[in-house]
Amino acid sequence: MISTKISKRMGCITSFHVMDVMARAKTLEVSGRDIVHMEVGEPDFATAQPVIDEGIRFLRSGNVHYTKAQGLPQLREKIAQNYQQSYGVEVSPERIFITPGASGALSVALASLLDVGDEVLIADPGYPCNSNQIALFGGKVKAVNVTQHSNYQLSAKGVDDAWAESVKGVVIASPSNPTGTVIARDQLAELMGVVADKQGFLISDEIYHGLVYDGRATSALEISRDVFIANSFSKFYGMTGWRLGWLVVPDAAVDAANRLMQNLYIAAPTHSQYAALAAFNEDTQQILNARREEFQRRRDVLYAGLSDLGFVLGKKPEGAFYIYADGSSFTDDSYAFAIALLEKQGVAITPGIDFGSNGAKQHVRFAYTTSLERIELGLQRIKVFLES
Amino acid sequence: MISTKISKRMGCITSFHVMDVMARAKTLEVSGRDIVHMEVGEPDFATAQPVIDEGIRFLRSGNVHYTKAQGLPQLREKIAQNYQQSYGVEVSPERIFITPGASGALSVALASLLDVGDEVLIADPGYPCNSNQIALFGGKVKAVNVTQHSNYQLSAKGVDDAWAESVKGVVIASPSNPTGTVIARDQLAELMGVVADKQGFLISDEIYHGLVYDGRATSALEISRDVFIANSFSKFYGMTGWRLGWLVVPDAAVDAANRLMQNLYIAAPTHSQYAALAAFNEDTQQILNARREEFQRRRDVLYAGLSDLGFVLGKKPEGAFYIYADGSSFTDDSYAFAIALLEKQGVAITPGIDFGSNGAKQHVRFAYTTSLERIELGLQRIKVFLES
Numbered sequence: 001m002i003s004t005k006i007s008k009r010m011g012c013i014t015s016f017h018v019m020d021v022m023a024r025a026k027t028l029e030v031s032g033r034d035i036v037h038m039e040v041g042e043p044d045f046a047t048a049q050p051v052i053d054e055g056i057r058f059l060r061s062g063n064v065h066y067t068k069a070q071g072l073p074q075l076r077e078k079i080a081q082n083y084q085q086s087y088g089v090e091v092s093p094e095r096i097f098i099t100p101g102a103s104g105a106l107s108v109a110l111a112s113l114l115d116v117g118d119e120v121l122i123a124d125p126g127y128p129c130n131s132n133q134i135a136l137f138g139g140k141v142k143a144v145n146v147t148q149h150s151n152y153q154l155s156a157k158g159v160d161d162a163w164a165e166s167v168k169g170v171v172i173a174s175p176s177n178p179t180g181t182v183i184a185r186d187q188l189a190e191l192m193g194v195v196a197d198k199q200g201f202l203i204s205d206e207i208y209h210g211l212v213y214d215g216r217a218t219s220a221l222e223i224s225r226d227v228f229i230a231n232s233f234s235k236f237y238g239m240t241g242w243r244l245g246w247l248v249v250p251d252a253a254v255d256a257a258n259r260l261m262q263n264l265y266i267a268a269p270t271h272s273q274y275a276a277l278a279a280f281n282e283d284t285q286q287i288l289n290a291r292r293e294e295f296q297r298r299r300d301v302l303y304a305g306l307s308d309l310g311f312v313l314g315k316k317p318e319g320a321f322y323i324y325a326d327g328s329s330f331t332d333d334s335y336a337f338a339i340a341l342l343e344k345q346g347v348a349i350t351p352g353i354d355f356g357s358n359g360a361k362q363h364v365r366f367a368y369t370t371s372l373e374r375i376e377l378g379l380q381r382i383k384v385f386l387e388s
Numbered sequence: 389m390i391s392t393k394i395s396k397r398m399g400c401i402t403s404f405h406v407m408d409v410m411a412r413a414k415t416l417e418v419s420g421r422d423i424v425h426m427e428v429g430e431p432d433f434a435t436a437q438p439v440i441d442e443g444i445r446f447l448r449s450g451n452v453h454y455t456k457a458q459g460l461p462q463l464r465e466k467i468a469q470n471y472q473q474s475y476g477v478e479v480s481p482e483r484i485f486i487t488p489g490a491s492g493a494l495s496v497a498l499a500s501l502l503d504v505g506d507e508v509l510i511a512d513p514g515y516p517c518n519s520n521q522i523a524l525f526g527g528k529v530k531a532v533n534v535t536q537h538s539n540y541q542l543s544a545k546g547v548d549d550a551w552a553e554s555v556k557g558v559v560i561a562s563p564s565n566p567t568g569t570v571i572a573r574d575q576l577a578e579l580m581g582v583v584a585d586k587q588g589f590l591i592s593d594e595i596y597h598g599l600v601y602d603g604r605a606t607s608a609l610e611i612s613r614d615v616f617i618a619n620s621f622s623k624f625y626g627m628t629g630w631r632l633g634w635l636v637v638p639d640a641a642v643d644a645a646n647r648l649m650q651n652l653y654i655a656a657p658t659h660s661q662y663a664a665l666a667a668f669n670e671d672t673q674q675i676l677n678a679r680r681e682e683f684q685r686r687r688d689v690l691y692a693g694l695s696d697l698g699f700v701l702g703k704k705p706e707g708a709f710y711i712y713a714d715g716s717s718f719t720d721d722s723y724a725f726a727i728a729l730l731e732k733q734g735v736a737i738t739p740g741i742d743f744g745s746n747g748a749k750q751h752v753r754f755a756y757t758t759s760l761e762r763i764e765l766g767l768q769r770i771k772v773f774l775e776s
Contacts, residue, residue, distance in 0.1 A: 002580065002614040003557065003589045004640040007503045009526075015647045046450030055447050055659070062434030064629035100488050100631065103653050111524055115395045116504050132651040136499055138397075138526055169391065192390065201391045226390040241452035241658030243488065243631075252392040259403045263520040265491050269657045270629030271443070 012135040014128060018350040021338055025348045036378035038366045039338075039348040041177065042240045043295075043321070048279075048287040051239065055275030064270050069261035071098025071246070072273045078280045079246055089221045097247045097257050098268045102207045105230035105247035106133050107264060109203050112249070112256045113228070114139040118168040123154050124356035125324065125363070127177045130205065131356075134171070142167060145358040148314030152179035152324065156190040163194075169201030174217055175208040178355045178365040179324040180299075180317025185218040192223050203228040207245070210236025210288070212319035213296040226250045233272075235320070236288060237279045242272040295321055298368035298375055305379035306366065309386060321368050324352075328362035330386060338364060344388070345381040400523040402516060406738040409726055413736045424766035426754045427726075427736040429565065430628045431709070436667075436675040439627065443663030452658050457649040459486025459634070460661045466668045467634055477609045485635045485645050486656045490595045490620035493635035494521050495652060497591045497616040500637070500644045502527040506556040511542050512744035513712065513751070515565045518593065519744075522559070530555060533746040536702030540567035540712065544578040551582075557589030562605055563596040566743045566753040567712040568687075568705025573606040580611050591616040595633070598624025598676070600707035601684040614638045621660075623708070624676060625667045630660040683709055686756035686763055693767035694754065697774060709756050712740075716750035718774060726752060732776070733769040 018039050025035045046052075058064075070076070076093035083091040099105040106129070114120070116138035122130060124143035131141045144162045146152045154172055172191070174183040183191070195202050204220035206229055220227040232245035245268075249257045261267065278284055302323055303316050311325035331337035334351035341347050352363030368375060406427050413423045434440075446452075458464070464481035471479040487493040494517070502508070504526035510518060512531035519529045532550045534540045542560055560579070562571040571579070583590050592608035594617055608615040620633035633656075637645045649655065666672055690711055691704050699713035719725035722739035729735050740751030756763060 001587060002584045002612050003587050004614050004638040005501075005589070006641060006644045007499065007501055009503055010500060010644045010647065013644075013647045013651060015643075016650060019650075042454055047452045049450070052447050052450050052452075056444050059440050059443050059447065062437070062440050064435045064440075064627065066430055066628050100657075101654060103651075107652060111395065112398060113393075113395055115397055116526060129651045129654075132647075136648075136651065137524075138504060196390045199389060199391050201393070224390055226392050239452065240454050241655075243653070243655070243657040250392040253394060255403075256394045256398045256401075259398065259401045259520075260524075262404060262407075263401060263491075263517045263524065264495060265631070266489060266517075267629075267631070269488075269631040269660060271659065272657060 009136065013132045016128060016354050017335055018354055021342060021348050021350065024339065024342055028342070028346065033346050036347045036374050036381065037370050038378055039350045040367055040369050042369060043235065043238050043291070044369050045238050045291055047238055048284045050278045050281055050284045051275050054278035055271055058271055058274035067267045067270050067273055069258055069267050071268055075273050075277055078277065082280060083221065087219050087222055089219065091221060091248055095248050095251065095254060097249065097261055098273055099245045099247050100265055100268050101234060101243045102205070102230045102232035102245035103129065104265060104268070105245045106130065106203070108247055108257050108260045109228040109230060110134060110137045110139065111260050112253050113169060113201050117166070119164065119166040121154070121159060121162050121167060121170045123152065123173070123176065124358040125152065125178055125352065125360065126356060127173060127205070128354055130171050130173065143356060143358070148326070151314065152176055152181045153183040153187065154191060155187060156194045159191055159194045163198050167200065169203065170195055171203045171205065173205035175212060175319030177208070177320055178322050178350070180320040180322045181314070182212060182217045182318040188218055188220065189223050192220065201228070203230065205230050207232040208235050208320040211292060211295060211321065213292070213299060214318050217319060221248060228253070233276050233279060238288065238291065239272070239276065239279070242269065242275065244268055244272040244276055295368065298372055301372060302366060302368050302375050309379070309383055323366045325364055325366060326359070326362055327364050332361050334361050334364050341382065341385050345385040347378045347381050397524065401520045404516060405723055405742050409730060409736050409738065412727065412730055416730070416734065421734050424735045424762050424769060425758050426766055427738045428755055428757050430757060431623065431626050431679070432757050432759070433626050433679055435626055436672045438666045438669055438672045439663050442666035443659055446659055446662035455655045455658050455661055457646055457655050459656055463661050463664055466665065470668060471609065475607050475610055477607065479609060479636055483636055483639065483642060485637065485649055486661055487633045487635050488653050488656050489622060489631045490593070490618045490633035491517060492653060492656070493618035493633045494518065494591070496635050496645050496648045497618060498522060498525045498527065499648050500641050501557060501589050505554070507552065507554045509542070509547060509550050509555060509558040511540065511561070511564065512746040513540065513566055513740065513748065514744060515561060515593070516742055518559050518561065531744060531746070536714070539702065540564055540569045541571040541575065542579060543575060544582045547579055547582045551586050555588065557591065558583055559591045559593065561593035563600060563705070563707030565596070565708055566710050566738070568708040568710045569702070570600060570605050570706040576606055576608065577611050580608065589616070591618065593618050595620040596623050596708040599680060599683060599709065601680070601687065602706050605707060609636060616641070621664050621667060626676065626679065627660070627664065627667070630657065630663065632656055632660040632664055683756065686760055689760060690754060690756050690763050697767070697771055711754045713752055713754060714747070714750060715752050720749050722749050722752050729770065729773050733773040735766045735769050
């Protein structure tokens, strides 16, 4: 028989329990139930009109051929300008690669850096695709527990303590998914100092940059040129389904990244790249900034509401659109808790077990990717659920 | 210092020499030279209007959110219907995954199947991304030489002879890039019989299906359910820049493929998926069939012309849009030959060394992805070049 045997590698690749929640929510909705969606890691807004218009203008040309593997030069130029304007950092467009989402950026960075058996430090809780991609490219995840007390971010000491000869680098994420917390500039510089001492690599997941409500997040590029930065048009720019992100690499990695783009993707979607040219326009930025303010209002209402209900929260998360809540007064089985909340009260959330194992059974993630009215309704329903 | 050391893995990932040819062609064009492009592996036609229209209609909704990881159910349904209508094969939409190009399909198949050190048989010459992706996912390429005499396709005997304990499977491609040849149904069945005897896996690259000029190509799905099929909207459907393909997997691999889609891509581009719904419409198919006829006319002119010029050709290739020509009367350095032809006569072609090492220095690939007039002009220029 022709073999259909799945690789051992796949034994390390987790699926997401939230998929069960979403599937069950869908079934309930089909049967007529109203579901408040607080599980979705995607802005609820439609793509900003100027971006849509630019996409349509480009499609009218009919000329949807491949771009070069590295991506449209004019889009890389705009991203470089944005680093100059928003961060005061000089980044040559030659170091910028347009990727199929930040997922693609992470793959290119990891394949450039990892050999089989290399260990990589990441925060637990953290975004599961980051760990899974490390495993897919032959690396090993070495999770470092982070808590409310460390603002859910890796520290210099944490990295120093966890280092070993087998560790080759670190993946950080600020703002973080699932916690929304931002690593402070001092803390980042100190952490990068340790990575430099150890001669490790650094991949910085900055896909929620732009969605920061108190000041702005620091890019690792402000501290060193020798870092890999994954960023995205999905979150602040609201272009999830367009599948477009970017990767900044050190000079030494430009050639490897080009080869990887060619072989893994050929190139990012052409129409998305042209549409994204409008993402940096002033009219688009006005729309996106108004949406950020709306996210901030939602965060404030949700944070206060969850706190009132008895969830133990860290300090108010500075970015992204998530609140990671310690529900240990209510459950030590976050999956069962999420399913019960959905079944009984029609509120969908993500169980902590999707983000690691550190307190994961006592935590749940709430996304504020739905309207204020729905968030308030969700809070009322959660109250009823907790009191029942 | 923070490390920017590139992985050892990247030592196995080749870049494409044709990139040098294309970069030099671009420079010459900027300086005012006219270049005949016969190096490009992409149809020159604009996307068919009904697909463009569907894409624009979808973008107008503004609702460009993620689809589920496996892809739009209605698109998977249409692909399933197409297998029924065009091949007489029943394929459940549950086994079909919409991927970011066939590149994505190949990655998902390889990551599902390969563990570190596994060997995979492929034809030399063959498409370089296939070999490179095998290496990226930790496998080892075991190249099997194919020639004009075997129609540049793997045979049952070739596979049997090359098998070893370390070999876990085979990647075939029909029609093939760079040769355009199609594996005959009998030969495919016999080859798959050997793979089944060895209990190996089979990945069938069918991205040029639809672009076959004499009859149609057989899908490996017609012979077994236990195969992985990579296909694409890029070639016959003319949607290169949209970055959309699909993967058919055996039942046993559905779960792994879902996890890989989530972790590597989240999903394929949403607007591309909606636009592709129009790819199977009758008006689109009429346009695509007319283009196929145009490709066929080009093939016939190019084949006759190259033969007249003294290139040694196998039998006329049945599909894709390439002719792979033995130029050993003219060169034993296909790269230098391609560069000289470009510099002296302004014709861009792809050197054989991009496709392996088997006779690669004596072969070049001509793509008929430009108009008949340009092909004829190219042939005249090559004549002058060869006579000078």
